[in-house]
Amino acid sequence: MRHIDCQKRISLLVDGSLDGPAVREALDHLTECPDCARAYEKMVSLNNALTNVKPSLADSSLASKVKVRISGESNSAGYAWNFSLLKQVPIWALIAILAVGVGDMAGKTLTETLNMHDTSHNLENLIQDNGESLTDVLIDFGQSENGR
């Protein structure tokens, strides 16, 4: 075996990536070859140095930042989903809804349409519109209440 191949095997031995017979063969070679034995020692020591100390995160704020962004993304994706549902309504259905709405308003102004509710009639019965300003109406109303 070439020396370079042998050292490559040593690297695999350090990682525990050789199978049974290959491990035995590599270990036998280490007892015979001082160069490879030295290379093995150095690789083991290097591996320990890399394993024993590693950069780390001081706190969990990075994970929190990620989660906040995911949450924001998830919410905007929700809006997109609702919007996409609307897109699924056929265009002819939207035109039909619009036409019915316009037809219902036919002959009336928008204000009339909106003021169709009963409460507007009740309000007219309570305070008669005599062409007075709102302040006059309120003063009259206050005086009549005080008179009681």
Added chain:
Amino acid sequence: MGRFEDLSDQELIIAARGGSEHHFGELVDRHTTMVYRVARSITGSHEEAEDVVQESYLRAFKNLDKFDESKSTFKTWLLTIVRNQSINIVSSFRRKALKFFSDHEEGEPELEFASNPLTQEPLDAETQLSLKRQYHAMDKALKKLPERQRTALLLRSQESLSYDEIATVMDISVSSVESLIFRARKKLIELVER
């Protein structure tokens, strides 16, 4: 302690695909340190590594439906995204321009020490100091390695990925991984001994 600790990555992904941010959050808690370390080793910068981590998780979350569990694990899929993102940042023109005009020195990273293998207790202060010195020499030498060698070696030595997993992350053959790791070790020993 998280509510989903007992669940596997695969179970968390199934729930996350159903729209559960909390299950995806557990995946974030589980892998962020590893993802940060890989991004940092490629970019060489704390700030850029943080950006890469955020962008990578966001990309993973958006493309969760594209993740194919028959081809890779979530960990290797995520690391593939992280590596690609990191390489994109490092090779961007904007970054090169900023590096050229800036003399910003990268601060010392927070370090995590392994516990005593025999007692499982934290190492004493003196040993930690000696390991810290050793780390700085090693870190300096690591920066001189080509990205492919450095990434392959760190994925093996620091993240304990198998050769198969590294091959998936880097999209190369297992024998290429073996060569990269061997060459990285050889070169690193030379650099440290100089």
